[in-house]
Amino acid sequence: MNSTEKTIIGFIGTGVMGNSMAGHILAAGYPLVVYSRTKEKARELLEKGARWVDTPKQVAETASIVFxxxxxxxxxxxxxxxxxGLIRHGLSGSYFIDMTTSSPSLAGKIYQEAKHKGIQVLDAPVSGGDIGAKEARLSIMVGGEKESFDAVLPILKLLGSNVVYQGKSGAGQHTKMSNQIAIASNMIGVCEAIIYAEKAGLDPEAVLKSISTGAAGSWSLSNLVPRMLKADFEPGFYIKHFIKDMKIALEEANRMDMDVPGLALAKSLYDQLxxxxxxxxxxxxxxxxWKS
Structure with missing residues (x-):
């Protein structure tokens, strides 16, 4: 998997994060084919040398590794x-890596369908938002066969600084659910802390300097509060996608007969937004x- 001359890589989905991720693969010298519902979203990649195709089918027929x-x-x-789709038209021996945050059960279904055709599938959702994607510092959580993980690891390392094999198919998605559950309640605490500081008459930026490096520190506190204070609400990660993730996590927790009140509260607040x-x-x- 280390030969950039022979390995054609496909990338489907060039949105807020996918565009940067595909760009790292292209910058590493791999021939890249891309497909997205909106071709304009891939314009920058195409200008850098990526090749456009019109369907996932064409990606599967062209690339031996597809993200x-x-x-x-x-x-x-x-x-x-x-x-x-990829499974119907993919070639035996191909590797397909889904980095979307999706359901563990669907990951298992896709894995089984692919296995019948000699295609290896990994579920590899990520965390780190647009900043992590741009700086290739994503956390990548991978489920599937260990041999497949080892085979594509050098390419995964082009995208993230923390790439961890979690176990069998679906394990990557379950890990991402754990990640989203942690973020959900943390986002409530982060916002309440800053609103409290403002209502107390403090300078929220000064408060942030004090609390971001102590026990209260978190990625959200350090990376998202500065955006809040600048009234920058552009998406590094869309609310609609976070709601989707929380819905999956709630469904999975329910299957395990687990009560998740923090997650449920966070989803209700985001639903209102x-x-x-x-x-x-x-x-x-x-x-x-809190501002409305």
């Missing part, structure tokens, strides 16, 4: 299992819940 980074489980199912038209804002827009 997908799409929006919802329904999109994942269509890309992998649809009539023009989405109802106010904030679904395409970044997750830091939770700050607006």
């Amino acid at each position: 997908t980074m799409v929006g919802y489980p329904t999109d994942v199912e269509e890309v992998f299992l649809g009539d023009n 989405a109802e106010r038209g904030e679904e395409n804002s970044g997750t830091q827009a939770l700050y607006k819940y």
Whole structure:
């Protein structure tokens, strides 16, 4: 998997994060074919030398390693299992790596369908947002066969600084659910802390300097609060996608007969924001819940 001359890589989904991720692969010298529902989103990659194709089918027929980074489980199912999808048209010996946050059960279904055709599939959701994607510092959580993980690890390392094999198919998605559960409650605490500081008459930026390096420190506190304070609510990660993730996590927790009150509360707050038209804002827009 180390030969950039022979290994053609495909990338499906060139949105906020996918565009940067695909760019790292291209910059490493791999021939890259891309597909996205909106061709304009791939314009920068095409200008740098990537080749456009019109369907996932053409990606599967061209590339021996394919990454997908799409929006919802329904999109994942269509890309992998649809009539023009990767599994139907992929070649035996190919590796397909889904980096979308999706359901563990769907990951298992895709893995089984692919295995019948001699295709290896990994579920490899990521965390780190647009910043992590741009700086190739994503945390990548991988499920599937260990041999497949080892085979594509050098390429995964082009995208992330923390690439961890978690276990069998679906394990990557379960790990991402743990990640999202941790973030969900943390985002409430982060916003409440900053709003409290403001209502107490403090300088929130000075407060941030004090608390971000102590026991309260978190990625969200350090990276998203500065955006909140600048009224920058552009998406590093969309609220609508976070709601999707929390819904999956709630469903999985319910299957395990587990109560997750923090997660349920966070989803209810984000649902209210989405109802106010904030679904395409970044997750830091939770700050607006207390400001409205």
